[in-house]
Amino acid sequence: MTDAQETAAEPDLRTTGGGPPDDGVTAEGAPIPLLEPREGVPPVVSTPDGLESVVAAFAAGSGPVAVDAERASGYRYGQRAYLVQLRRQGAGTALVDPVGCPDLSGLGKALAGSEWILHAATQDLPCLREIGMLPTRLFDTELAGRLAGFARVGLGAMVESVLGYALEKGHSAVDWSTRPLPEPWLRYAALDVELLVDLRDALEKELDRQGKLEWARQEFDAIASAPPAPPRKDPWRRTSGMHKVRRRRQMAVVRELWTVRDKVAQRRDVSPGKVLGDAAIIEAALALPLNVHALTALPGFGHRMGRRQLEQWQAAVDRALALPEGELPQPGQPVTGPPPPRSWADKDPAAAARLSAARAAVSVLAEQLNLPQENLITPDTVRRLCWEPPAEPGPEAVVSVLTALGARPWQVEQVTPLLTRALQATP
DSSP states (O other), X not given: OOHHHHHHTOGGGOSSSOOOOTTOOOOSSSOEEOOSOTTOOOOEEOSHHXXXXXHHHHHHOEEEEEEEEEEOTTTSSSOOEEEEEEEEETTEEEEEOTTTOOOOHHHHHHTTTSEEEESSHHXXXXXXXXXXXXXXXXXXXXXXXXXXXXXXXXXXXXXXXXXXXXXXXXXXXXXXXXXXXXXXXXXXXXXXXXXXXXXXXXXXXXXXXXXXXXXXXXXXXXXXXXXXXXXXXXXXXXXXXXXXXXXXXHHHHHHHHHHHHHHHHHHHTSOHHHHSOHHHHHHHXXXXXXXXXXXXXXXXXXXXXXXXXXXXXXXXXHHHHHXXXXXXXXXXXXXXXXXXXXXXXXXXXXXXXXXXXXXXXHHHHHHHHTSOHHHHSOHHHHHHHHHSOOSSOSHHHHHHHHHXXXXXXXXXXXXXXXXXXXXXXXO
């Protein structure tokens, strides 16, 4: 009996209906509210002894492991994990506190050979990596949903449409660094992994039925083997509203304010937005205030801000204003790939024709295969191929370029014929 079927057998955990269908089709009628984990809400593990017991239990369990992590985005600096949830056959559910147990490498090693089930794996893997947990095999239920053609791929929507259950999602954006964590939050966290194994099994059947299971496996392997993302170059350029900033001196103000804000946020362990909003940074950059009095008049630097803080921000502005011309930032980041497509028609009409043909062909094929275009082949890959096509743009050359750009074998097989034809397009 699956987890979902056992849960459905508990009458106090639902209000109507029966268990989810075995074939992964939405249950008839209203979804069944999933109100309580089957074994109740487990205690939070925050001690070495407690962690040792969890490691032993999950090492002795069987089958894949459902894994989730909760962060404090918008509240704390960075993207560290503040709660890790796991569930496995024979081990039940565990809630582990990475603040009390900052090194989970022992748990990661105990599960190293197992398949991990995550929803939107690329969101959780960076914070799991920080605490010593990294899978060698995984199944991403969100990505599986995309490949299978589901219109809504959030966890709640997937559980409802595939298994017929309604998850309570009211605590997804709370401050998970809060201690102690309230009981309703812990219940929500435990329920997030309650049915992941069932969801995985149903999606695997559906992908197999559609002939896409091997595609999904290649995608999952690519995620599991991907190296950590390199640090962003000039992250201050991603300040919201940056498109309003035109002059290099103004850009220097954004850079100085962003850098000071980041240091303060890191020292205080709070979200940078709680230190100083992006809108305030842009206002200061556009106004170029010459003193604290002028700065105070700008939105975001009002009466709530203390004199010391205002002087700190004005000092950053002053440093930017004093920079020599040669040290001012350049208007744009160094271009490492094709220019923006909107400029192709003027710069290279032939490339623009190739891109137009390629985009149209990819769109048609993605619709036929019932999956998003970006999952069929990334837009960046298409742009790079069309901007700098091989000298002899035959199928073998296209395969070579796509592979070098990171396309998976299934993607290469699907899009090579249509992209080869698109490269013959003329203005």
